[in-house]
Amino acid sequence: MSRRYLVRRLLLLIPVLLGVMLLVFSMVFLSPGDPITRLAGNKPLPASTVASIKASYHLDQPFVVQFLYYLKGVTHGDFGQTFTGRSVSDIVRERFPVTLRLAAGAFAVEIVLGLTLAIVAAMKRRTWIDSTILVTTLILWTIPTLVLAFVLQYIFGIKLHWFPVAGVTDGWMSYVLPCLTIGVLSAASLGRLGRSAILDNMTGEHIRAANARGLPRRRVIGRHVLKNSLVPIVTIFGLDLAYLMAGAVLTETIFNLPGLGNALVVGIRTQNGPLVVGLVMLSSIFIVFSILVVDLMCARIDPRISYE
Amino acid sequence: MSRPTSTVEGAAGLVDEVEQPTATLWSDVWRKLKKDNQFRVAVVMIAIFMGMAIAPQLFFTKGLDPAQCHLEDTLQSPSRAHWFGTDLLGCDYYTRVVYGTRTSMEVGLIVASATMVIALTLGGAAGYFGGATDMTISRIADIFFCVPTLLGSILLLSLFNTGGVAIVALVLVFFGWPDMTRLVRSTVISGKRRGYVRSAETLGASGNRVLRRHVLPNGIAPVLVFTAYIVGGAVAGEASLTFLGVGLRLPAISWGLQIQIAQTRFSAAPYLLFFPSLFLCLFIGAFVLLGESIRDALDVKLADG
Amino acid sequence: MAEPVLEVDDLHVEFRTEEGTVKAVDGIGYRIAKGEVLAILGESGSGKTVHARAIMRILDSPPAHITAGQAKLHEVDVLALDEADMRAVRGAKIAMLFQDPHSALDPVFTIGGQLVELLRTRRGFSKHEAKTMSTELLSRVGIASPEERMKAHPHELSGGIAQRVMVAMAIALEPEVLLADEPTSSLDVTVQAQVLDLLGSVVAENDMAMVLITHNLAVAVGLADRIAVMYAGRMAELGPAKDVYASPIHPYTAGLLRAIPDIDVREERLPGIKGTPPNMLRLPSGCPFHPRCPLADEHCVEEMPPFEEVVPGRWTACWHWTEVTR
Numbered sequence: 046m047s048r049r050y051l052v053r054r055l056l057l058l059i060p061v062l063l064g065v066m067l068l069v070f071s072m073v074f075l076s077p078g079d080p081i082t083r084l085a086g087n088k089p090l091p092a093s094t095v096a097s098i099k100a101s102y103h104l105d106q107p108f109v110v111q112f113l114y115y116l117k118g119v120t121h122g123d124f125g126q127t128f129t130g131r132s133v134s135d136i137v138r139e140r141f142p143v144t145l146r147l148a149a150g151a152f153a154v155e156i157v158l159g160l161t162l163a164i165v166a167a168m169k170r171r172t173w174i175d176s177t178i179l180v181t182t183l184i185l186w187t188i189p190t191l192v193l194a195f196v197l198q199y200i201f202g203i204k205l206h207w208f209p210v211a212g213v214t215d216g217w218m219s220y221v222l223p224c225l226t227i228g229v230l231s232a233a234s235l236g237r238l239g240r241s242a243i244l245d246n247m248t249g250e251h252i253r254a255a256n257a258r259g260l261p262r263r264r265v266i267g268r269h270v271l272k273n274s275l276v277p278i279v280t281i282f283g284l285d286l287a288y289l290m291a292g293a294v295l296t297e298t299i300f301n302l303p304g305l306g307n308a309l310v311v312g313i314r315t316q317n318g319p320l321v322v323g324l325v326m327l328s329s330i331f332i333v334f335s336i337l338v339v340d341l342m343c344a345r346i347d348p349r350i351s352y353e
Numbered sequence: 354m355s356r357p358t359s360t361v362e363g364a365a366g367l368v369d370e371v372e373q374p375t376a377t378l379w380s381d382v383w384r385k386l387k388k389d390n391q392f393r394v395a396v397v398m399i400a401i402f403m404g405m406a407i408a409p410q411l412f413f414t415k416g417l418d419p420a421q422c423h424l425e426d427t428l429q430s431p432s433r434a435h436w437f438g439t440d441l442l443g444c445d446y447y448t449r450v451v452y453g454t455r456t457s458m459e460v461g462l463i464v465a466s467a468t469m470v471i472a473l474t475l476g477g478a479a480g481y482f483g484g485a486t487d488m489t490i491s492r493i494a495d496i497f498f499c500v501p502t503l504l505g506s507i508l509l510l511s512l513f514n515t516g517g518v519a520i521v522a523l524v525l526v527f528f529g530w531p532d533m534t535r536l537v538r539s540t541v542i543s544g545k546r547r548g549y550v551r552s553a554e555t556l557g558a559s560g561n562r563v564l565r566r567h568v569l570p571n572g573i574a575p576v577l578v579f580t581a582y583i584v585g586g587a588v589a590g591e592a593s594l595t596f597l598g599v600g601l602r603l604p605a606i607s608w609g610l611q612i613q614i615a616q617t618r619f620s621a622a623p624y625l626l627f628f629p630s631l632f633l634c635l636f637i638g639a640f641v642l643l644g645e646s647i648r649d650a651l652d653v654k655l656a657d658g
Numbered sequence: 659m660a661e662p663v664l665e666v667d668d669l670h671v672e673f674r675t676e677e678g679t680v681k682a683v684d685g686i687g688y689r690i691a692k693g694e695v696l697a698i699l700g701e702s703g704s705g706k707t708v709h710a711r712a713i714m715r716i717l718d719s720p721p722a723h724i725t726a727g728q729a730k731l732h733e734v735d736v737l738a739l740d741e742a743d744m745r746a747v748r749g750a751k752i753a754m755l756f757q758d759p760h761s762a763l764d765p766v767f768t769i770g771g772q773l774v775e776l777l778r779t780r781r782g783f784s785k786h787e788a789k790t791m792s793t794e795l796l797s798r799v800g801i802a803s804p805e806e807r808m809k810a811h812p813h814e815l816s817g818g819i820a821q822r823v824m825v826a827m828a829i830a831l832e833p834e835v836l837l838a839d840e841p842t843s844s845l846d847v848t849v850q851a852q853v854l855d856l857l858g859s860v861v862a863e864n865d866m867a868m869v870l871i872t873h874n875l876a877v878a879v880g881l882a883d884r885i886a887v888m889y890a891g892r893m894a895e896l897g898p899a900k901d902v903y904a905s906p907i908h909p910y911t912a913g914l915l916r917a918i919p920d921i922d923v924r925e926e927r928l929p930g931i932k933g934t935p936p937n938m939l940r941l942p943s944g945c946p947f948h949p950r951c952p953l954a955d956e957h958c959v960e961e962m963p964p965f966e967e968v969v970p971g972r973w974t975a976c977w978h979w980t981e982v983t984r
Contacts, residue, residue, distance in 0.1 A: 060492065064492070064493075064496035065499045065500060068496055068497065068500060069500060069505075069508070072505075072508060072512065083513070084512075086514065183641065183642075183645065184638075186641060187585065187634055187637045187638040187641045188634050188637075189589035189592060189593065189633060189634070189637065190589075191592055191593050191596055191609075191630075192612075195612070195616075195626055195630065198619075199619070199623060199626075250756065250761035250762050251761060251762055251763060251764045253711075253716050253756075253762075254763070257749065257754040258748065258749040258753070258780075258827060259745050259746065259748035259750060259831075260749075262745075264775075286501075287502065290501045290504060291502070291503035291504065294504065294507070294597070299616075309504070309507065310597055313511045313597065316511075321511055325505060328504050329499050329500045332499045332500075346766060347766050348765075348811045348813070349811070349813050352814070
């Protein structure tokens, strides 16, 4: 990929990153009304807490200054103090592993299942296999994470007793149902979109030309079709990330896993504003970087993207 | 790369990229749609849901009344008298689930129409005028895009303690607009490269006019499909937000709320969870089917299907 | 002629679509010998490209179906081979050149990579050997600094260079027959001449037979030994290039020749062939050209003229071929 493209892309990162942080920050601190009540909800707070919030967020300063202080904090890894006295970063550090395992598992399911479905459906198009896959993925696509979580919990947890329905006490078994919930749904969408990306490529002129040179079929499909289909597929992964986070919030709540998503919900229930803000900020920053990585990967795969 | 079409040249891979949509395009598409089973099923389902939303009473047989709650009837399993059983307060569950349709329909329609308006204006402008307009709009869209919709909505809704269908819907739009806007933008850009825009301009049409009367109508196809999906997404989003406690609150009737309440009695009374979930899935499914059938109908005509 | 390298006989290709069945190729045949260039001339829809892809067996099937005919490479009918054997034939015995080099080359791999891949998978060369050979091939087709170019991706190359790369890939396995499908149609006029020259010399050097498919009469006349004209899936005329050019024996060919503006003559309007290209779904009865033909009569409407050798070496499908003037 060209140097210029890389530099340009990295430079683009900065305004977007700042913009995202500004957006999240503004939602709390710029809207009309008192940010403290917004953060604390209806809870009455002791005067000392109120004072410390004012100080830590520099609420007596103009908005721009508030934001700059916040930025400074973030660069040092400080996302604020929650009302329970712990710092957001501590909570993140503590709960991060659970969410990481959930995400990794879900990703694994998505890649393996999704790619298999996409490839099989594309190669066996116009057969009953293809139609079945299309219908199944369509049905799965319409089921919201919320519902699937309960369905899996009910069938495999409560009725069949195959997997635990709550907590992380059973080692990797605890993660099976939640990972499946998130993974199966994103696999369905990857399967469909991947299938059409592959099909579009399979009928391209360069594939016909590759066949005309007598290249073995396996090579034509395994190398030429696949690499050309990779860009849309990788892009889908990147976009799926936001879905993954939303999914994590719901599944961690339903399956009672002590991860970041659960922390967010607890934060809402206990009206722990700084925690909620911190987590959302963190997720958004993470997405900014993931999109960057996806873009760079795509530019690497398909040199046309970075060609000036 | 073009997909083979039903023409001779297309099937031999000879068709070039440029497809000029003709005036007869829409009548062909409509003809195809009318014959498509997916489309028919979707339309029927949506019609039923519309009916449930506008006049739920039509779906209640004699004797079923959402207001009629007798505590002593609490938590009865489905039976002839109560098709979906009764809920915690002894109210007939079927009627309450049907009533929930209205909320979902409202959310879906508000989100879909607001997003479409924003996407067509901003996306159209960005795509057509290019330059600084495009850069500004695209950067802003990128920024909003990076905040995941569910999380951002949770944040915004938890900070402002009011519920209400309109607020929830608008919050969803607040985070969801970049997606369709980008779609409109790229449709407009690829539309610009096609002949009809240049012809209109050569004939002296002003930028706005070209945008409104030529580019947008021809590019509206993928937008329609996407709108159908958005309705589904919005309804799922509202249900999730309400389930988590930041969306609608009692005494509103929403499937998300019903699911949330049912959660604690999951093993004892699974039907409490089952019926609103079923309706939720069917509702979303109807709109997804609609989107898919429109997409299939347009697929052959536009070579980049 | 000397023993033909490729002999196509009564080839029929159908496309079954929702709107009906189209006979894209309706019974054509020809022979071509080593070192000979046969140009197949026709407009879009005439079936010229379809027939070439049918011979290579790279048509999408469905909706295309080869319903009858043979394509004999020496004595072997390639249309009857199974897929594995056909793969051995492709590239090594019969090679194809495509119209748009930027679509035909894989955009995500370097051209060096694609050449090396071809040589390694088909001939079993080592990476090093294949690289050397690839560089040589690129030189042979007139590409300067081949080692540099090997690292380039297709979109970095101009149309002319990209098409030369395609020629290099086509001749890499030393095939006997080259099917060149409109190889210069997507190139600038100045570059067209260069690529055509290249093709001419490549064919001569390797003693290959080339079927040059084109819609451009000048291209055909410039390079070909013999010219075949196709219309609506059938052959209209076939004969030595000079003869076809000087005295056509089919009204369609005559119409094409008349449409070429003469630089010395001032004309008010460019004479075209009246009427519109045929609707392949609903072909006219009898001779498909009759609605546009100045010589058409009832016989032409009622009965399809056979394609036959009316004069030694010259074939036509017209009841009134004797009346055809330029």
